[in-house]
Amino acid sequence: MTDGLLKVAIVGCGNISRRHAEAYASTGRTELVATADPVDGKARKLADGYGATPYANVTELLAAEDPDLVSVTTPPGSHAGIAIEILAAGKSVLLEKPPVLSLAELDTVAKAEQDSAGSVYVVFQHRHGSGGLRAADLLGRGALGRPLVAVCETLWFRPRSYFDPEWRGTWIGEGGGPTLGHGIHQIDLLLHLLGPWRTITATAVRLDRPVEFEDVSLASVTFESGAVATVINSLLSPRELSRIRIDTTGGTLEVNHVYGYSDQDWTFHPAPDAATAAALGLDPGVRKANGAESKEPAAADPWSASAGDDLPSNHEAQLGHLVDDLLSGRPHETTLAATRPTMEFVTALYASAITGKPVDRADLTPGHPFYQALHGETPKDQLSRSFRPT
Ligand SMILES: NC(=O)c1ccc[n+]([C@@H]2O[C@H](COP(=O)([O-])OP(=O)(O)OC[C@H]3O[C@@H](n4cnc5c(N)ncnc54)[C@H](O)[C@@H]3O)[C@@H](O)[C@H]2O)c1
Known part of the structure; x- marks a missing residue:
């Protein structure tokens, strides 16, 4: 210095x-x-x-x-x-x-x-935009309620020409498909917001692109907190979208962007009060009759109240x-240590997709077959079969 x-x-x-x-x-x-x-x-x-x-x-x-x-x-x-x-x-x-x-x-x-x-x-x-910092702080303090259900989507588009450089599309150069190379951004943010994950059950398929691995992967995930999530990572999606939505006991927190968010890309929709919630649980026809669904969420909520300077991510x-x-x-x-859960998640997603079995985070010790490599040293023909859609 x-x-x-x-x-x-x-x-x-x-x-x-x-x-x-x-x-x-x-x-x-x-x-x-x-x-x-x-x-x-x-x-x-x-x-x-x-x-x-x-x-x-x-x-x-x-x-x-x-x-x-x-x-x-x-x-x-x-x-x-x-x-x-x-x-x-x-x-x-x-x-x-x-x-x-x-x-x-x-x-x-x-x-x-x-x-x-x-x-x-x-x-x-x-993790570093103002929206992500606020979300991590408020969720960490329980100010937005207890997370229950989450959706994490990376729906991106990479044409076949994207894979022209020789390191792309290969296990040795790129290390993996959209799960590792692209979805990892939203996955990392999801895990940063929801805390330790516990189990993953996943599917990965190669539908169109000239790659050695998947061009789409899907996972269902449980968290130590009891929350559950679905995660999708795609390189085949012409209208691109990156989205995390977390439904908590207090409301729905959502960020909707592509390659970087600003504060305006985040929304928080507070859970309705008890009377409105009860009415929302009714048959839609009945709801219309009593008009309860027209009630707007309260203006002041913990999310809006925490707004400050907008720092894009x-x-x-x-x-x-x-x-x-x-x-x-x-x-x-x-x-590096703080991002290990993200690499564990990616490892488990491949392990589950390739073996067809759920993977526990606790299983990922140095003796695990996918610890050394995300393809688990699976023989090439077997690997190719596991990414074939059935
Ligand atoms: N955070 C993000 O939003 C983001 C966005 C794009 C790329 N990336 C990451 O950035 C990295 C690079 O991606 P890129 O798109 O810039 O790739 P790139 O192919 O455009 O650039 C890589 C460069 O590294 C050079 N290089 C290769 N081996 C080298 C070595 N041993 N020593 C020194 N230089 C070497 C190449 O000659 C090339 O100029 C990847 O890990 C990628 O995933 C991150």
Whole structure:
């Protein structure tokens, strides 16, 4: 750290790296010192706008520079190895999602973190918008009631050409389909809001895209709190949507967006008072007769009352929080350890879909067949059969 500035570097100079560079710059409290990418010209192109020095790889970067924090924005299959190298140099790491490709990799990186002066953080920007922060706080305090039923949807569209880069569509490069690579954003937010999950029963199918894994997955989930949820992740959905809806004893909390939400994308519909609720339970014809359904929910509710500054859930939000936390010596909450339940969830979803059996979170120990890899080292023909729609 020099002059109160956090020295940052970026490894992997593709699409999302620019968002990291811009988000760091927007804090006004960082200095981008270096970039690295093996593809000719990519590191330089990113570095040039920020006065940073380009390198061909993370090893050369770490040998020459002394960053406080390194963003890893490479394809997912390379995250663990690069993170371990950065940690071995005593630096902190910000891993893009998905942080790693398996629980085994996660635990190896966690071990390297224990032995390092550095820490590992993960990009899950939807935890960091003002709506997500309010939702986590209010649900955590019980102010919105007890969660009962939730729906978590990632209905996105990726054409066949999306899978042209050679790392896409493969277990080795991408690590998994929309469950790991796309739905993981909403899954992470759902788990962040609802707390520990307990069991998953899932299906995953490959309907259209040229991939080794699923292009759609569906899961039904139970939580330790007793709440239940359904989760769907699709890359086949032309009208795109990202949605989490949580029905609690106090009302319905919902966020409806695509790649990032603002406050206006969140709604809370309070549960009706006892008389209205009783009328709502009646036959619709009777309801019309007594007019009870026309009663509007009360204007002032805990959700509306908590409104403040609108912070959209983008890279600026999370990287801004991270830089503030690191510069002020506060712990930053979106650590590798804090995101383990999300990787456990993804692991269990694949395990359940591939084996056809429910999976308990408690089963996911190092001896579990899906601990080492999300495909559970299942033979190729069997794997192919498990993703075939029946
Ligand atoms: N948080 C989000 O909303 C979000 C959005 C998009 C992508 N991502 C994630 O960001 C990561 C990168 O995605 P992308 O779309 O930018 O991919 P990309 O293919 O556009 O860029 C990856 C870059 O990494 C470089 N690279 C590959 N191996 C490397 C290595 N060993 N060392 C240094 N550089 C290396 C490639 O040359 C390429 O320039 C992925 O993990 C992806 O899931 C996150």
